[in-house]
Amino acid sequence: MIAQWAQYICYSNIQEMKFNTKTIHGGQENIDPGYNSVMPPIYQTSTYSQESPGKNKGFEYSRSGNPTRSALERSMASLENGKFGISFGSGLAAIDAILKLFKPGDEILSTNDLYGGSYRLFTRIFENLGIKFRFVGMQDAARIEEHINENTRLIWVETPTNPMMNIIDIEAVARIAKKHSLLLGVDNTFATPYLQRPLELGADIIMHSATKYLGGHSDVVMGGLVVNDRELAERLYFIQKASGAIPGPQDCFLVLRGIKTLHLRMQRHCENGEAIARFLKKNPKIAKVYWPGFDDHPNHEIAKKQMSGFGGMISFTTKENTLESATKIVEKLKVFTLAESLGGVESLAGHPASMTHASIPKEEREKIGVVDSLIRLSVGVEDAEDLIADLEQAIG
DSSP states (O other): OOHHHHTTOOOTTTTTSOHHHHHHHTTOTTSOTTTOOSSOOOOOOSBOOOSBTTBOSSOSBTTTOOHHHHHHHHHHHHHTTOSEEEEESSHHHHHHHHHTTOOTTOEEEEESSOOHHHHHIIIIIIGGGTOEEEEEOOSSGGGTGGGOOTTEEEEEEESSOTTTOOOOOHHHHHHHHHHTTOEEEEEOTTTHHHHOOGGGGTOSEEEEETTTTTTOSSOOOOEEEEESOHHHHHHHHHHHHHHOOOOOHHHHHHHHHHHTTHHHHHHHHHHHHHHHHHHHHHOTTEEEEEOTTSTTSTTHHHHHHHOSSOOSEEEEEESSOSHHHHHHHHHHOSSSEEOSOOOSSSOEEEOTTTTTTTTSOHHHHHHTTOOTTEEEEEOOSSOHHHHHHHHHHHHO
16 A cells, blocks of 8 residues: 555665755655656656556556655655655645544544634534544643543644644653553644654654645645654555545645755744844734744743744734734735735735634634734745834834
8 A cells, every 4th residue: 555655765864864955855866767857757647557457666546646746755754754754635635634544432632722724624524523622722731631531532733833823842742642542643834844843752643734834935735744653654645545635746846846945944934033023022012922932932941942943923913902903904014915824935914813713713713812903924035124114114
């Protein structure tokens, strides 16, 4: 089932290469033995010639495997210091595959501050199929254990969380998961493997919305999973193959292209993010700035421990604390673009309550801080002075 991975994966250099080198070369040995192309070719084919029934060169039909897709999956695994990468048509399709590991009556413990699309998938699709979800605050890892029961099968973590930038101690949660024989899944989209590698901290599954920082150019929609356990990889690969939520080879090529500059982009995202977070914190018209790099962030020390930087995602509320005040700011922005998504080279601004988190009921949103005056920024790689000037004129 997993044979096409086995013939291409090279374990020898996964730990030896430095991260910046892995973004360009990780998992890409002998990518094109026919012509030695530097970039993985786009294998725009649905099927493959066979020498005789069942005898092929590792690929038979592109739903079950494609060389361009395999190159991307090896690259993602290499970045996370993992063994197996599995790609999907979107981040939500990747989460959907994880949830298909479970059966009616199973329970999943999820952080209560998470992407609205994940919440919608959990509550509107899989709860109807008999899987139960408990949404709890996980900033204090010691409180997680009290919510675990005999039906719990998975702990689902986002860190930093979307959009409140809460930090969850992955290593502490991993110890709890292991104690109770549970799987631990971590959405690593915000941090990327440049800043944080959850497998090294004890997680079992890493999920990426590759649409965001891995792709990095707002021109593709894709998701991916990385795991170390072969049996778990086999199960997820079977779901990928059987359900068919795969990315096309052109999209895989685009994400591979994006990964090659991930380290350069993330460095600038972090630099710009810090500059803007500190500007906003000093602005008298801003009430609260959510960014884990501040010393007074509740879990700043944990962020320092498990991350190598604090990223380019920032949320803030206005002093007026009204929908009108937030709307006025985002409508006046000129360099920042008002749009959903994040992680591209361009800076984006979003209004979570009406955009990315609109699927979460208002009372539930507000419990975790997603109020009508909250604005979320995805800080891009433009000149920081231009971004600050844009925010300054918009805030007024």
